[in-house]
Amino acid sequence: MTHPENFYKYASPSTALIILENSRLRWSSPLLFNDPAEFQRMPRFEPTIAEASNEFPSTLINIASGKIKFDESALSPSANLLLQCVKVLLAQKTPEAKIASALTSRIEDPDAHVISGLRGFFGENFLSTARVMCLTTNHSNDAMWANYADGHKGCVLGFKHIPRLSTPFLEAKKVMYSENPPVVGNGMDFLLYGDTRPLRAATINAVCYTKKIDWSYEQEWRAITWRPEEDSQFADYKFYPDELESVTIGSKASPDTELAVKKILRELYPHCHLYRLVINNGESSRVPIEHCESST
Template sequence: MQLPQILYKYTSASTAFLVLENSRLRWSSPLLFNDVAEFQRMPRFHPRVADSYQQLSASIVAAVFDGIELDEARLTHQTLLLLNLVKLMASKGHIAREDILKSLAGEVSDADQKIEMSLRDYVDNLGLSTARVLCVTSENDNNAMWGNYADNHSGCVLGFRHIAKYDTPLQEATQVSYSAERPIVGSGLDFLLYGNTQELRTSTLHAIFYTKDQSWEYEREWRVITWRPNEAEKQVSDFLFFPEELESVTLGVRATVETEQRVRQLLAVKYPDASLYRMELIEGKIEPNLLI
C-alpha cells in the first residue's frame, strides 16, 4: 500500500502540549506496548518443515530421474551433496528409484519448534529494550482510537506529513499487517531446499516487526523502527521533528476550551502552517470541523 500523505498520532491533551512545546515525539520500546505479543509472534512455514522431508526426497529423486530442474546454485550445501549422491547412485544403475526414496526417508519431527526457538533467541539478542518504535495511523476519525488513545475523546490527534528534502523518518513508515494466525513466510520444502536465504530473512523480520493479531486491526497502524543500543535502560527516546512536519492538530469532541486555547497559542507561535480541527458528533458519527 502507498504511504499515506498524512499519518496521525493520538494523544492525551497533556501529551500533546509536551509534543508541541518541545517539537519532540516519543518513540518507545515494544516492551512498553499494551500488546504483550509485540515482536513475539514468530512466523511459520506452511506446509511445515517437519512435514516436508518426504517432499524433499521426492524433489531430489524427480530431478535425477525425471529431469525436473532444481536451482542448484541456490541449494543448501547439504541438499546439493544429497542431490549429487543420488546422481551417483542412479548412475550405477543397480539401485531402483523406490529404494533410493526409502534410503532418503527420514525427518526431524521438532524441526519447526527448533526454528521458532532460534528465531526467539535472535530477537531476544537484538535487545528489545533498545528498539524504538513510532506508532502512527492512517485515520484521524477512528472512534475506537479516540476512546482508547486520546483520553476518551478529550485529547488530540496530531497529523504529520513526511518531507523528502528533510529525509524525515515517516518516509520509512511501514504498514502493519493483521492476521488471526501467525504469518506464513514460505514453505517447508523451500526452506529445506534453499535454506535461510536473504529473501527469507527479510520476510521473517518483517513478519516479526510488522504483523499483529487480528484483534488490533482497528488501529490501522503504520510504524517506524530504529535501534538505540546505548539507551537500553531508558526504553524511550524523544526525537525532534521539524515544525513543517506538523500538518494539523485535531481536538477531540470532549476537549476543553482550555485545551483548545493552549493548542491555538502553540500553533500560532511554533507551527503557523498547521491547521486546527475539532471533532464534532454529527448523526452519531464523529467528523472533523476546520477551526483555523
C-alpha cells in the first residue's frame, strides 16, 4: 500500500490556533470519539468456529491416522495434546466414531464465546490507554469541513513525515470500511493453530482500523500508540515545525482567524504553505496565499 505524502487534520478556528501556537496535536482515547462503535466491532471467522467444530474431530483423526499430511509442530498446544490422545486411542483400536463423539465440542455458540473473550481484552482499560491520531488524505471534503472545521470557519492543517526524525505519520494505517465486521481468519485454522501472532495482528488491525461504511467519506488514516502511564484519556504531543506542510483557511473563516494564522506561520513555520479554500459554482478548490503579506 502506497503511503500518502501528506495527511490532513480538520480543526475549528480556536483549536487550529492552539495547535499552531503550541506545535502539539491531540491524541485521544477512543472513549472520547464521536462514533460509539469505535473499537467495538469484534472480527469474525469464515467459515465460523461453530462450522469448523463439526469437522474438527474428523480432521484430527485423519491427521493422527496419516490420511492427511500435516506439520504437527504448527499445532497449538491444546490441539497437539488432543492429537496425541487421538493417536493413543487409535492405537488401542478405539472406533473412530467414539473418538469423534468425545472430541465434539460441548460449547454452545463458540464464536460468541471467542467474541466475549475479545471484548474482555478490548475493554475500557485497553481503550483508556490507547492514544489515537485521526487523519485524512483529503483537504477539500465538504462534509469534513462542515463537521470538523466549524462549518468552513476553521482550518485544515497538512502534515508530512520526516524519516530522519522518525516522525509518527509514517506509522499511520489506512482505515478500512465495511458493513459487516471484518473476517480475520478461518475457523478451522483457529481450532488447529490457536492464537497465533499473525491472527493477533489481524485482530488488532480489525478492531482498531475498521469502521462502518457510513464513515467512509472521511478517508481516514490513523496512528495509534498506548500510554498506560497517563491518567487522562488524551494527551497533546509535540510535532516538529517542519512537519507542518500547509494550512488551508476555510472559505468562511473570519479575517481575525486569517490574520492570527498568518502571524503564527511567519513566526514559527516560515516554510509552511498557506491556502484559502474558495467555493466557485459549488466546487471547492485551494488558492495559495502569502503568509508574509502585510497584516495591516
